Amino acid sequence: MSQLEQTDISAINELRELVKDDLTPYYDTDFNLLRWFQGHNGNLIETAKKLRIHLKTRKSHWNLDKLHEQPRSHPIHKFIPYGVTGESEVIENLIVYVEQCGTSDYHGMLQTYSIQEIMKANLRDMEGMLAECMRVEKMTGKQASILYVMDLSGITYDKKLYDLLTGPLKSLSEFMQEHYVELMKYFVLVNVPSFVYALWTIVKPILPEKTIQKVRILSSSHWRDEILELAAPHALPTLWNTEKIDRFKAILKEPQEFPIENYHIPIIPPSVDKYRIYAGKFLMIEKELQKGDILEWWVTGDANFSMGIFLSDNKDENNIENMHTIYPVLGWMPGPTVVPLNDRIIAFENGLYRIWLSNHRAWWRTLTILGKFMVIPFGTIA
Secondary structure, X not given: OOOXXXXXXXXXXXXXXXXXXXXXXXXXXXXXXXXXXXXXXXXXXXXXXXXXXHHHHHOOOOOXXXXXXXXXXXXXXXXXXXXXXXXXXOOOOEEEEEEOXXXXXXXXXXXXXXXXXXXXXXXXXXXXXXXXXXXXXXXXOXXXXXXXXXXXXXXXXXXXXXXXXXXXXXXXXXXXXXXXXXXXXXEEEEOOOOHHHHHHHHHHHHOOHHHHHHEEEOOOOOHHHHHHHOOOHHHOEHHHOOOOOOOOOEOXXXXXXXXXXXXXXXXXXXXXXXXXXXXXXXXEEEEEEOOOOEEEEEEEEOOOEEEEEEEEOOOXXXXXXXXXXXXXXXEEEOOOOOOOEEEEEEOOOOEEEEEEEXXXXXXXXXXXXXXXXXXXXXXXXX
16 A cells, blocks of 8 residues: 555646656556656646656657666676665665776776667666666555665776766766656765765766755765665675675676777768757758658767657647657767767658757857768668
8 A cells, every 4th residue: 555645646646647648557656756746846837847758758769668677688788787786674665776886997888889878778777776666666655766876996086087977977867867856865975085075076066956965975984884874784785895894795796897999980981961050059850751661870979969859740840849759868968979879760650750959058169960860761671
């Protein structure tokens, strides 16, 4: 039996009514909808608007509802282990996830795969965490959330670290904050070297206030004891044990380095078009597709940009919120692009498919996009 307050139930039902056309049976739970209210201060109209964008993303080419059922088989997953280690048992309905930030080869990952591919790999893990929360909520009737532990063991200061935090990782973090609202209860940093405190003062202003309030930085000397106030030893990795401490029981694989020989080699394909998009503006590229046709693309930008693919019933419609989301909006792709965005979709129905390229977040800089968008008719590829 769900233990929700009557006021919560009333608000949830109002929200459910507003988004019912986009709400899927899998995602339609009281606690999933409640999270969106909590993340937007109970503002019904704002919550419905943001949630509708997410629900359209769930039904897009990435099919998020089914993602947690798929094997963890993206090539990136071979190098970055999955970090769910169990339930806290110290704090009720809290699921522990440990990311080995200090030893993960983020630089190698970004030299090998596009942000688009990294996001796809990361979404499989986010949907896994969401599914765990939903399982616990169904079993207990109480809201569940994630204790996201960031293990900085082995991290060293490098200028690339700042660029990473304010560029690619900010892009990924922003996408997750927009789509997995209030899934995280705390972000806990452990084994923190002294330089991280200085870095935190630089990064903190660019983070949302709600995220800042959830961050806990444990002491550099007593973090192994302090973490026990949040989670039991069985849910914390054996990698933290020492010669004198043998209390942690969760088994986690260690991250691996991405092979240098697999790093992307910049090669511009033939017949690439150049698009210039002024600050604050966007561009729509239209492709008429028949069911079963393939739309394939290769895209780079010389600065930050946004991209999405939509199906529009109205040729004159320019508001992407009124279109069907075919490929999720990648709201902030850091530039200059290191590894090009390169992917394809199969048209599920006849229609006008519209590729949205945007420089709407820029104040003054004109964006240059190199792009190739190719339609492969159904049946052309065996």
